[in-house]
Amino acid sequence: MVSVDPKLGITAQLRRTEHELRVFTEISRLIGQLRPLREILDQIAAHVADLLDAPSCAILLNNPADQQLTIEGAYGLEHAYITSVNAARSLPFDAVIGLPSSEVFRTGLPQVWTDVGSNPSFAPLREAVQHQGYSSMVAVPLGGGDAVIGTLNCYRSSPQGFSSEEVGLLMTIATHATIAINNAHLINQLNATVTRLSELNQIIQQQHAILSRSEDIHRRLTRLVLEERGVQTIVETLALLLRCGVSLYDQRLELIADAGAPAPGAPAPITLSHSALATSALRTAQPQSLLHLPVGPHVSAPALVAPIVAHGKTLGYLVVADSVAGTDELEQRALEHAVTVCALELVKQRAASEAERRISGDFIGDVLAGRFATSEEILRRADYLGYDLAGPQRALVSEIDGLADYLAQQRLTESQAADLNQQFRELVEQTVRARHPRAILVPQGQQVVILLPTASPDSGRAARALADDLVAAGRHALPGLTLSVGVSAPITAPLLLSRGCQEARDALAIARNLARSAAAVLFEELGVYHFLLRNSAHDDLVRFAHRLLDPLIAHARGRSTSLVETLEAFLKHGRSPQQVAAQLHVHPNTVKHRIQQAQLLTGADLADTAQLFELQLALLVRRLVGPPFDAALP
Secondary structure (H helix, E strand, O other): OOOOOOOOOHHHHHHHHHHHHHHHHHHHHOOOOOOOHHHHHHHHHHHHHHHHOOOEEEEEEEEOOOOEEEEEEEEOOOHHHHHHHHHHHHOOOOOOOOOHHHHHHHHOOOEEEOOHHHOHHHHHHHHHHHHHOOOEEEEEEEOOHHHOOEEEEEEEOOOOOOOHHHHHHHHHHHHHHHHHHHHHHHHHHHHHHHHHHHHHHHHHHHHHHHHHHHHHHHHHHHHHHHOOOHHHHHHHHHHHHHOOOEEEEEOOOOEEEEEOOOOOOOOOOOOEOHHHHHOHHHHOOOOOOOEEEOOEOOEOOOEEEEEEEEOOEEEEEEEEEHHHHHOOHHHHHHHHHHHHHHHHHHHHHHHHHHHHHHHHHHHHHHHHOOOOOOHHHHHHHHHHHOOOOOOOEEEEEEEEOOHHHHHHHHOOOHHHHHHHHHHHHHHHHHHHHHHOOOOEEEEEOOEEEEEEEOOOOOOOHHHHHHHHHHHHHHHHHOOOOOEEEEEOOOEOOHHHHHHHHHHHHHHHHHHHHOOOOOOEEEHHHOOHHHHHHHOOOHHHHHHHHHHHHHHHHHHHOOOOOOHHHHHHHHHHOOOOHHHHHHHHOOOHHHHHHHHHHHHHHHOOOOOOHHHHHHHHHHHHHHHHHOHHHHHOOO
16 A cells, blocks of 8 residues: 655655555565565564654564564664563563553554653553653554464654554555565475474484394394304404404303404403302393493403393393493494394204204113113214214213202292203203313203213223313302212223213212212222122122111110211221210210110120121111111111
């Protein structure tokens, strides 16, 4: 709309009309421009002030978040005034005193204040108004109806106010300004949307790259399993991917494989001692969890530990430098994939070992049970299965000491007992394989039978060293439990393996009956015990011992003293009452009295060498038989 003032001449009217059209044109040019909204609003304010010959102008916009007005564009207003107005925006629209423009925004109708100094609406801004130096103000709405978005304000220093023509001109300008502002909002929203879409596209591309690389890592590691390259190759590949040393331990923290730092300055493989297993973090490890272990006496450097779990059982631990935890997502994925393929490889190895044990167990079980007629038949079958039984052998039998009592005391379930037995078997296999890869292992119940090739028929050093290693490994890896090992005499022919296995079991039984635990016992070291076990008159010896000792055993029932114990000590200490008294913590006269009772009950004369030997033999048989000997007495 072009204003007409009848008081002006035609020339002045044309110049004014030209000025107005130029302002409209400039404001229209702002529509659709890719410029910041604040810059567009400042230019509109400047054009309006120029058109109305006003010293200052402001554009106030509504904030949708709190429905309050703030000055977002201005011309000729000082920063202090803008700050004061915007600070007063917290006053609600329906307050008695609020921003003067609030009423225009609320009603959508223009308003003129010819003397702001006397108007109570300007009371909160009185100091700012005086500093800015204006006396009259006009405000027109931006937009219309329910779509008012703010107000367009003009200020003059004189109280002359604004004419109706000027108000109408401002209303027309406000319409154009509203279009420019709405377009600027739309462009800003569009730019923001484009920027956000661009950011999302970058994120998607990054994720796609990570997934593609992660899939490549997974294929690379999985291929190692399919190609049966073993855990050592898997660990070496992971070290290259993570750029640090890697260690793989089994569930007992025995090192399975490791790979050094792939480059100078990279973290070296972490060393864990067996005692680190006592930490609650490792004992309560959950699948797909990463554990942080600080450096300490059991950990060589800050470590990140990934438990390898399958079927609810911990198979081992993959250990890298703790610094890997702070790396990017791709390296975290590489570690997760490595845990998965290590689990597959370890499960595969365990399944292969179980299958091998079953096959060898059937054959070796038949050998040890004496089901073959000739050594040639045994060698023919052994050759077919890939076993070497042609040379001299030693049979070793390993067993956990006092296992039945331990299971009862600990109240272990059947599943827990099976896990313990499995742990025992794996411990024996690992210990034997470390020294003698060609040895044959066969689990039989709660025992493990080992057939050990030896360099010569009469050499027991290798068997003794292996037995000692097994005892030490059991003490270390099975807290609260010990292992004992019986070793046979040299076995010179496959057909004699059955007898050798029985010798190893006999040696183990003798150690138990002699109250020896955590022991390695060789059959040929048993002396007279060896003779008694191999004597064909074993039952006759037991009956002979009962005939001599049953009166002493019967006498001990219901009493706190044992004549058998006193008699054993008496014979052991060269029939010295003083030494026996010191051992049993009694008076020598008490010892003499008990020996007299023993002689009366047995009818034996200890001064007679033959009768003395018979008593010693009977006591020896009793000790070999063990607790069942006393229990056999009715």
